[in-house]
Structure formats: C-alpha cells, structure tokens
Amino acid sequence: MMVEVMRRVEPGSDPASAVTNGSLRVLYVFPGPAEGSAMIFARKQVEAMRGLGVVPETFALESRTDLACVSRESKRLRRCIASFCPDLIHAQYGTVTACLAGLMTMVPLVITFRGSDLNPAPSDPWLRSAVRRGLSQYAARKAARMICVSQELKRRLWWRRDRALVLPSGVDTDVFVPRPQPQARAELGWGATERIVLFNAGLSPAVKRLDLAQAAVRKAEQLCGPIRLQLLDGLVPQAMVATMMNGADCLLLTSDWEGSPTIVQEAMACNLPVLSVEVGDVRERLAAVTPSGIVGRDPTQIARALAELLARPARSNGRDSIAVVAQDHIARQTLAVYHEALGRRDGC
Incomplete structure (x- = not known):
C-alpha cells in the first residue's frame, strides 16, 4: 500500500x-x-x-x-x-x-x-x-x-x-465539477492505471479513523493488487481537492463521528464514488448514488467492498443528487x- x-x-x-x-x-x-x-x-x-x-x-x-x-x-x-x-x-x-x-x-x-x-x-x-x-x-x-x-x-x-x-x-458546484479522469491524473502526475483511493484525514486523523482505512486498504490489496491511499490533510486548496476527486477511483470514509461530512458532498459533485461507514448523514446523501455504498466498521468488510468497486471502476451519478446541498x-x-x-x- x-x-x-x-x-x-x-x-x-x-x-x-x-x-x-x-x-x-x-x-x-x-x-x-x-x-x-x-x-x-x-x-x-x-x-x-x-x-x-x-x-x-x-x-x-x-x-x-x-x-x-x-x-x-x-x-x-x-x-x-x-x-x-x-x-x-x-x-x-x-x-x-x-x-x-x-x-x-x-x-x-x-x-x-x-x-x-x-x-x-x-x-x-x-x-x-x-x-x-x-x-x-x-x-x-x-x-x-x-x-x-x-x-x-x-x-x-x-x-x-x-x-x-x-x-x-x-457545496461550491462551480469548483467541484466532473472532469475526465485521465486529464486530472495527468495534471497530478498519477499513473493512468493506478487504483487510487482518496481519504480525508483532516487535522484529526484519529477521529477520521485513518488506522481503519489503512487496515482495510491493506486487506483490499490482497484481493485486487496495489492501491494508492491518497490522503488529504485539511490544508489542500479546494481547486486541488476537486482535481484529486476527478482523478481518484473512490472516496473512503471511516470516521467515528461526523456531522455532515462536506467531503462526501464534494465527491458527489465530482461524480466520485463514495464508500463509507454509517456516520453523520452519509446514508441520506448516498441514498440514490451509484456506484457507492455504506459498509460496517470492519476492515475485512470494507476491503471486500473496496476491492469490488475498484475491480469495475466507474464514475457515479452523484451530481444528480447535489442540488439540495x-x-x-x-x-x-x-x-x-x-x-x-x-x-x-x-x-x-
């Protein structure tokens, strides 16, 4: 990993x-x-x-x-x-x-x-x-x-x-807009065939449960091969975050506690699939979004869902549900x- x-x-x-x-x-x-x-x-x-x-x-x-x-x-x-x-x-x-x-x-x-x-x-x-x-x-x-x-x-x-x-x-829907993944990856210097999972560690990685995300990614690698876990630290400019969302294959969320994680809504605006534990209002936000999903707080379960998503990479229909936010x-x-x-x- x-x-x-x-x-x-x-x-x-x-x-x-x-x-x-x-x-x-x-x-x-x-x-x-x-x-x-x-x-x-x-x-x-x-x-x-x-x-x-x-x-x-x-x-x-x-x-x-x-x-x-x-x-x-x-x-x-x-x-x-x-x-x-x-x-x-x-x-x-x-x-x-x-x-x-x-x-x-x-x-x-x-x-x-x-x-x-x-x-x-x-x-x-x-x-x-x-x-x-x-x-x-x-x-x-x-x-x-x-x-x-x-x-x-x-x-x-x-x-x-x-x-x-x-x-x-x-969500600023003028900043967070869908773009072609190859174009975004070229700007970021990411490989065209890499499996890339975006994770928002923020300024409190322990609350965001970076440890759980890392454990899940390690297990997912055993199922589908190498994965780049790309971390956001809460200081990345919005325009860059949007580019990274367009370049990544999915957003992973494993937080213990959230209110309404803006990162999920931003991902939706970019049509980036989201895989998340049950936290905050994520279930409501993702109700009509596919591919995306809610999983249990178990690294093995997260890994299986992650590997399945990465095996058939696709953009989501998240932007269709973004008007309310x-x-x-x-x-x-x-x-x-x-x-x-x-x-x-x-x-x-």
Whole structure:
C-alpha cells in the first residue's frame, strides 16, 4: 500500500426592514486563524450570503483554549461588534466560539453546529471533550436560531430543538465539477492505471479513523493488487481537492463521528464514488448514488467492498443528487433562518 499526503443598517434601525431592503448586516464568527483553508466551506457561505444582499463581516477567534488569549479575543470581538453594528451574529461553530458570540452582545445569535462541537471526540481527553460539548449546550440557550448540519446533531441538543433547522454545509458546484479522469491524473502526475483511493484525514486523523482505512486498504490489496491511499490533510486548496476527486477511483470514509461530512458532498459533485461507514448523514446523501455504498466498521468488510468497486471502476451519478446541498440553495435557506432569528429578539 502506498500512502501519500497532499498538503453597515445603522444602529437603531429595524432589523426586519434590513432584511427586506437587502442591507442586513451579519457578523460571522469563526474558530481558528483568519487565513488558510480551515473552515473554507463556511467562508464560502459568507460569499454566497453576500450574493443575496447580506453585508458581511468576519471575525476569526484565534484561540479557544488559551484563557489569556480568549480574554483578549473577547475584548477584540466586543470592539468589532461596536464598530460594525451587526443586526445579527452567526457563530460558525459551537463551544467557546458560540459562547463568546452570545455573551458579547444582545444582538440575535445564530449558531451552526458542525460536528465535534456536539459529538464526542474519542481522540481528546474525556474532560476536554465534555467541556467542549457543555459549552455548546450552554450556547444553544442563548441562540435565537440554530443550524445543525445533520439530524443526528440536532438530536444531541439538550433543549430548544424547535429552534434548530437541519441544514448541511453548501457545496461550491462551480469548483467541484466532473472532469475526465485521465486529464486530472495527468495534471497530478498519477499513473493512468493506478487504483487510487482518496481519504480525508483532516487535522484529526484519529477521529477520521485513518488506522481503519489503512487496515482495510491493506486487506483490499490482497484481493485486487496495489492501491494508492491518497490522503488529504485539511490544508489542500479546494481547486486541488476537486482535481484529486476527478482523478481518484473512490472516496473512503471511516470516521467515528461526523456531522455532515462536506467531503462526501464534494465527491458527489465530482461524480466520485463514495464508500463509507454509517456516520453523520452519509446514508441520506448516498441514498440514490451509484456506484457507492455504506459498509460496517470492519476492515475485512470494507476491503471486500473496496476491492469490488475498484475491480469495475466507474464514475457515479452523484451530481444528480447535489442540488439540495448546492451552495446557493443552502444560502437561501440560511437567509430564511436569519429572518426567523430577527423576529425573536426577546430571547424567549
């Protein structure tokens, strides 16, 4: 097995009229650095919202674990809110990110829960994982509306589920488009006859269960010959990811926990077959997609399904099912959530 890694509405104006006249001001609060590929799908959403007339501003929360840094960041966030005067704040993650956004102002808060903010994280110490989830549940009480990227995540909310809408992250269908596999492979320097399996290890390979994927690929090699397991590390630019999806034979997903894995929807947009364990909303996404499949969390079972898929390589019909998660469609539904949030400024 060969493994490779590719690395302003003025203050005091009526918010409802702001939505109507297209001048709604939204502050988007992100976890992590201001630059880079992290949370790229959420940053893309901001641009889609701009296209619908929203006036956006972004705030990157540099640290969520260093208390001194969090204190400094809270002051910076307060200054940003005072300067920008948002009608609404949209926290793009739970935990400390959503808590700070909810505590800094009385402006209506929308939170998008994306996965590890509500899901357990076996790779993290138990206390850290519990604190993360507790902060997310506390933040939910402050939210006017919430978005959960999967039904599974919504079920994890302790309260106010009636304020939560299940809405996956949107996919940029202008970036993720089907292309001829030989052309993509030539650009990447991949062999024309190689069996290539794409795996998103992200920034937390243990949660993504890279070990299970590797074990399954080793067993699959015994059935069908050499396989290149091509890893994504969460830092690869979107355009390159799209090229790799068009060059690969399938996407393999073995995660312990997911919300709504955007990587699956991106693969669908490129007509790349997906082989996945039961996690997040993958079964719903792949219901009409072929060839693709759901398998058990057993390396032997995964290997057999993988070898069978690689023995008869073909592109999927995934793009036929992508409209419901296309970025512009998700953006319009998100704007409707903003309408609802602005109608409940009393926090009741």
